[in-house]
């Protein structure tokens with residue numbers, strides 16, 4: 001009897017969206033496994049995706065660092081010009097009760113996404129090169145997944161856009177280079193996240209190829 005209930009957990013695949021359970025059949029390279037009930041892609045078996053994810057991760061890491069230090073916006077009001085980077089904004093409240101808030105904000109916008117891409121590169125590089133997984137790779141990937149809801153680059157970009165439109169009545173506001181870096185970041189983060197096949201990564205970590 002090949003009933004889903006009698007199989008051991010490693011032979012069962014559960015749809016993360018609708019909880020439908022399937023008997024695991026490994027798709028060949030280039031094939032996909034899709035949930036028949038809700039059409040969520042369950043397994044993307046693409047080897048070249050690993051290299052794309054690593055490349056995107058490195059681009060994201062560089063953009064995050066650059067976007068922190070370059071001017072984010074320039075405000076021109078009553079003849080005075082002021083430009084500020086994200087770091088300036090975070091440090092502006094460095095004393096007083098707002099410090100915790102500003103440090104938390106900076107962590108969610110900059111530190112968490114940065115840590116996640118570094119963990120992704122650490123976990124994926126040996127897999128892509130067909131090597132044995134890096135030391136602590138499972139823990140690293142679990143941490144990266146746990147941090148996923150706390151990575152708020154896109155929410156930040158959206159919030160900034162709304163705030164800037166509101167103050168543009170009062171002052172002459174122009175976007176600095178860091179703003180455009182964040183705009184690109186939002187797209188790269190979404191693309192990278194869509195390329196990652198979690199099942200394939202866990203599978204590679206649990207059944208490593210002998211090299």
Ligand SMILES: [Zn+2]
Pocket residue numbers: 015016017018019020035036037038039040
């Ligand atoms: Zn489903």
